[in-house]
Amino acid sequence: MLKLKNLHLRSGVIQSPMAGCTDLAYRLLSRSYGMEFCFLEMVSAESLVRDHSGARDLMETTPEDRPLGAQLVGCRPEAMGEAAKIVEDMGFDLLDLNLGCPVPKVAGNGAGSALLAEPDKARAIFAAVVKAVKKIPVTVKMRLGVQDASGEEAVRTARIAEACGVDAVTVHGRTRVQGYSGVADYQAIGKVKAAVKIPVIGNGDVVSAADARRLREISSCDGVMIGRGGLGNPWIFKNIEKTLSGNGESDEPSFEEKKSALLRHFELELEYREGKTALLYMRRIACWYFKNIPGVNEFRTAINTCLSVPDMRGLIQNFNPLS
Structure with a gap:
């Protein structure tokens, strides 16, 4: 303590x-x-x-x-x-x-x-x-x-x-x-x-x-x-x-857990920021969650041109790692 x-x-x-x-x-x-x-x-x-x-x-x-x-x-x-x-x-x-x-x-x-x-x-x-x-x-x-x-x-x-x-x-x-x-x-x-x-x-x-x-x-x-x-x-x-x-080792989140956390983060930003401001903020923070995941560069390009809240939600929900 x-x-x-x-x-x-x-x-x-x-x-x-x-x-x-x-x-x-x-x-x-x-x-x-x-x-x-x-x-x-x-x-x-x-x-x-x-x-x-x-x-x-x-x-x-x-x-x-x-x-x-x-x-x-x-x-x-x-x-x-x-x-x-x-x-x-x-x-x-x-x-x-x-x-x-x-x-x-x-x-x-x-x-x-x-x-x-x-x-x-x-x-x-x-x-x-x-x-x-x-x-x-x-x-x-x-x-x-x-x-x-x-x-x-x-x-x-x-x-x-x-x-x-x-x-x-x-x-x-x-x-x-x-x-x-x-x-x-x-x-x-x-x-x-x-x-x-x-x-x-x-x-x-x-x-x-x-x-x-x-x-x-x-x-x-x-x-x-x-x-x-x-x-x-x-x-x-x-x-x-x-x-x-000493109560255990780290639990690493799955990709779906990362996606869920990012969506929750976005909803919280919308709760406390005006929509356009939240969208601009997400352009900076969204890729934090998908660091080193294949396809993140394409995801970054897409969110940087996103102009609406529904589209941002869709981009996050539909993003999947490139195989």
Whole structure:
């Protein structure tokens, strides 16, 4: 069990926040297959403080969508503290601070992974947020460093977070400059685990239960965060929980089960999005479910030109692997 203040997670398996991916429909679908905890998509602290509708839209949820975390990104301590209070008042179960995003429009503005090179600013943000939040756990998600892959920047940042009263840290086993290239370094995550007393959650390249087990064995991390491994694969959460608890091996879904899950995902998107928007979204996510299946390229071509909800349903229902 992963204990974060008053939040106790049975499995210790968490879905990471992913922009454009972990929307309400994705979360509800994944929960129906056994996902215990998830995050919203990343939310800008500045946008939330200014009450921009886009930030509020990202925070749409339902009573069934619990427990649920929110992740803030920003570089001004005052805005991060104010936004943190808003998150707590909205009833979320956990608040995470983003020190991991490597994309230029975030890191280039001094937020996300850029803060790994700014220990004083990171400290000010942690202190402001911990002071503002009274009831829910505060965590920090980070990378190993900006360029240094040794993990020393992550160790320094984790120690600062711990000293400021942060409840746990998540470490992605790559640097900012690596982006998503190369391989996540689980031994470097283990350095962070050895350096602090608060829980450390490992992240990076977990696309199967075997990967999660290897991450735990190498890093001794307290929890596992799933990123891209959950896309089109809602079974991964239950499979990891079973494997790590010693209650069985992974159950791999059949093609028909994948098709059924995709159809359900589409119906949920239609429930929470306007039809045209849902169609555009499906063009991006549908092939997650059919990765490495013969004929997926033809399927992708067909859905990219699909203009109606009935046609999209038909394309999914009628798709079969090429023999």
